[in-house]
Amino acid sequence: MASPSTAAAPTATSSARFPPQIPFIIGNEACERFSFYGMRNILTVFLIDYLLRNAVPDEVARSAQAKSLMHLFMAGVYFFPLFGGYLADRWLGKYKVILSLSLVYCLGHACLAIFENNATGFYAGLVLISLGSGGIKPCVSAMVGDQFNESNKHLVKKVFAIFYWTINFGSFFASLTIPLTLKHFGPAVAFGIPGILMFIATVIFWMGRHHYVRVPPTGPNPHSFLKVVGSALRHRGQGSHWLDGAAKEHPTESVEGAKAVFRISALLLPTIPFFWMLFDQKASTWVIQARAMDPQVGPITFQPSQMQFINPALVMILIPFLVGVVYPALQRAGWELTPLRRMPLGLAVGAFSYVIAGYYQVLIERHTVLNISWQLLPYIVLTVSEILVSTTGLEFAYTQAPREMKGIMQSVWLLTSSLANIAVAIAAALNVFTGSGQFFFYGGLALLAAVGMALMARKFEVRDYYQLDTSGPVPDRAQPPLASLNK
Template identity: 55%
Template structure:
């Protein structure tokens, strides 16, 4: 009877999950709703009077868009620090969500004022980026040992609801911009963000709130240093001790082992070593993001020049982005349950690093396709915007192979003590990739869009080759939680045993 009751209990999600999922659906609609019309709005509305030349206006809009995305993926580091070290996840999410709402309000009110509009963009980047690491972790906090089997299902639902919100935002908000203007088009996402905040607040009495980590430093300056760099055995402290050792450690096998001279334990040194291993894998990932995020800038600019009529209905230039979330929801199960098992039955090992390298090559081919479309446009033709559906399919396949796999791989390669650092580095690759696009746009060294598109295709092909070479030398080490409780006295930061997977070459 006891086992039956336990099984029954495990079948039900905690009641507070509905508030978090509802919040995420509305928040993602609000974010993608404003993000996916941003490039078109800048070109057709905000920058018209300030930048009369259309080509220059497109360049300025593209740079501004990618600067915004860069900030969105830079602020998760700040949000994580605030939540983990000071205020906890619930209060961090709630307070940053309120700033997020103010940002949307400024977009709707200052659609003809650059200073007011860009202030709104900054607040949205701060709010969206700041809550990004907190919300997903907050979901996990709601589960215990009793119902931990439901965690995988709730994260699948979490990912699905993100794409659900993105799809409807991409489908309807571009039409709203064209039919009702920017104030309404930015106002609707703002209303959805306010609803998201209210939904999240409504669950306040039901949440499990994990308190922030206790700070053992005195004074404001000491607390800030501790917040940024973490506890004494954190990554920054270990690297500093290794670079400037108090004394030489006899028999040290690498420079990081010198950190033992400052009293850092072996598990902390191993965590720092894992961060450096994964940084080598991450080195080429920004190039992927530089291409992927241009679907909302360069590809939208291209769509404005194409035939937008589909039968008797006219699509908005930004609307084809709705294909991406639909394709994600279709391709992930197709890959996981059909393609990958079939390849493995054929004797082809589908390791995470092989998937990521393949995804980068595939992403390059999507840019070859859009470059060919651009050559047709430059030749005086006006092909249907539906020709972009093919490149969207190829790009989305690259996304599911690189993005979803990379996040899973990074998490598995990080000891528990370094998981936060490595997840922050993963988000930072998005920032670097978007800054690369912003820099190239501002330098404006290419004649015409086709040349720019072929440049990016060549860049990601080269990055994929370098990635494959780095990966071929990477020794996979999966860090698992121990099957038995840690021994007494192991301490808060004890590292689970390391299981090194068989072969040295993972690719």
Template identity: 45%
Template sequence: MNPTPTDTTADTVIAPARLPRQVPYIIGNEACERFSFYGMRNILVQFLVSSVILAYVPAGDREGAAKDIFHSFVIGVYFFPLLGGWLSDRFFGKYNTVFWFSLVYCAGHACLALFESDRTGFYTGLFLIALGSGGIKPLVVSFVGDQFTTSNKHLAKVVFDAFYWTINFGSFFASLLMPLFLRSYGPAVAFGIPGVLMLVATVIFWSGRRQYVRVPPATNDPHSFLNVARTALTSTQGEGRPGLYVAAFGGALAVAMLMCWAIGPAFWPEDFGFVITACLALGVLIACGGFGTSLQLERARGRHPDATVDSVRAVLRILIVFALTTPFWSLFDQKASTWVLQGKDMVVPHDQWWWPSFLVKEASQMQALNPALVMLIIPFNNLVLYPALRRMGFEPTALRRMGTGIVFAGVAWIAAGVLQLWMDGGQQVSLAWQIAPYLLLTFGEVLVSATALEFAYSQATQSMKGVIMAFWYLTSTFGSLWVLLTNAGVRNDTVTAHIATTGLSENAFLMFFFAAFAFAAAIGFAWYARRYPMQDNYLREGAAA
């Protein structure tokens, strides 16, 4: 009988730790999947602005409508990880959940390619991609982590960085080439090629099925996160039930929001559609439910193991860290919407000898800078920057890196705002100037996002890894929610009148507003990070099955 990937023999105990041989299948899958996702995502706004899909929208409002559709799609992509994480942890396990959601993902790409001129068919495709991409998103990273044990966990950081590097390898070529395919061959081809790559990704993932370490789902776990929280909230021990009242208030407020939206503008802001309302309701539920649970969590001891109660406490702490990163994502995801639309009004410097005019022909291709810079910054940080900081006596911990990354995102938006001021002043601004904000934003992304992959896995206990990864990706949902709320706000006459008094254009004002939003979040993040107790929840040797 051949040994399984988790067999341990005397030879393997004394041999140097090796990279699990099944990891390349997962990384190859991720590279193709990311090409498919970014290939369609990065041309979405560009396509919608000039397509018949938005023919019903007045020409002057199409850019705003395209941004709203884009960020609503992003909200869906990062909302459905909740579903994927729950199905994986409770019923099907990571491998099966990833495989079946990948097939849904493929169907969504097919809809985009086939229904380029049909609004219902195209929106169905966006929904299926959001469902498929979101469903697998919290699982692939934690599935990588499952392939490691305490004997080789020191290799996990290398793999997580390689994993993130590979994501950006696929994203780079997608961002660079898909705008050209859209321009030269039309949307059917431009959306069809990512669909083919998603099919290839699914086949690669399926090919490694016999080698993966598969952690079984915690079916009917009496000590799950929700069961512990329910026990804490419903317990009659102790004085009063403040936690239950807080959680109940959150539930009632969430229902009230949805009811007001259903009734109509008389009870709810007209610009707050279902997506905004549902996200606000979800945020209230998570915030009040989490705070209420923390108030009464000690009451769950005795009915649940102490280790499980401590694990729930750890998850609640992690959620606060995640909440403080949501402003970063409100800045980051706008590079595919706000920055693309800004770039359209810039001048492509074809007359400069150093500009690759044969390849970079329009503003949307500037997004390729982001993954290209990531592939350079990750090895630079690991080989040069972090060792240099350690030699100077400063340890770049995960939380320090993430907080610094939020600051860099804010600086990037100040740079973008300065470019907008130049343009508003009548200058013809070269598209090459966008390199500066892209560089700053990408450096911040590496510090926040690449670090968070490792942080989220290490902080969650085994039975909660899928769900905690889902909550991490949910930060992007709320990041895009802030964008939608801001866009809805600037459609208000009072708000636009106030912006006019600043002497800034609407675009410039919003860029500086988002920069200030990031700086405020970074201050809050730094304050909380100083109090956060780090955990180590990698698998013990021989614990996987």
């Protein structure tokens, strides 16, 4: 519950309008996403053309090192949500975590702009940004939902749609403009602009401080996932399932919730990381490929990093089309595209995007000059894969977990991204695959994951846990904007 000093009481007349604090959160998200994608989308090119140029003279080795560093950074971005979410839920609350880590975020951007020629300072900036960006990621999306109550909960889905659209809007314009800034004005300005946007985002968020509903932290949870697992290990052999022994110290709901976490993780952890291996390389491997293409498209000269604008542009178009047209049409035809069908299909579609890109790379290696516009096709295919896997999978992880374990399942979902980026970073550092081989390697892994997931899905028992219990409905504000956490 919000105290009188932190939120205005809802009234009947306000139920048809968004709460007055929502524009502050949406404005913060738009600027923050621009800042993040602005710096991330030029990171690979900056490392190759600027920071590593003198240290690593060979361009192939330099590209591999740049790719490894970029994916280590992304691994941090998807690891630190565990830290931020824990601090917010247990100790500090979402507002304090968002505000304090946003300042860390701004400091990281400043390091990038100031230390463009200093590797130690620049890498310190990347660490600070991964901490700030990752730490606030689960808090901002959840805080949006916290602002609604029973009188206006019908607006939650609408505001989350706006929230997700805002993410892609920021990504779209950052992808178009910041690569050009790097080309024409240099790294200090190119990294400085995202830093300014992040500072503006922080100020916008701070300006709404008197309006926010602030859900207080819960403090330590005596029946958390880790405590249930620890109890089960101490009381082994107490039932048919290895977790049954935890019932001596924890309620049945918590024990069953822990079982659900392991059940869902057994499906997602061996498969979903292979999708993120594909998807996140659009900011590294695909950019490196674009550098070897003809950048001239009619009167426009595209920078290699700019092609990433295709993904958010397509997401804003394809999600309404798939959800509103394709899925219902398939259902009317007698074949419902359930989540357990969408995710393996999405992995296979993603593998196909890498087959296309790999074929392009074969032609490039044969000294065929390809226009950069050819990347449009694999970007379209990869975006369809994203919608089938990412937007479906996060919601699936959420609905399949009981109320007590929904938070830990979101952490597991984000962990799949972190693990994937660590794997790509290690492979790039070892320079295991180069050229066309890496495209077919990752595409093959994703295809095997698709087959494996399809086989496991046939035996998976779907158990939907909605936010209802014997004490009444839990407000919709408990649900995050499921499609946004990995953006």
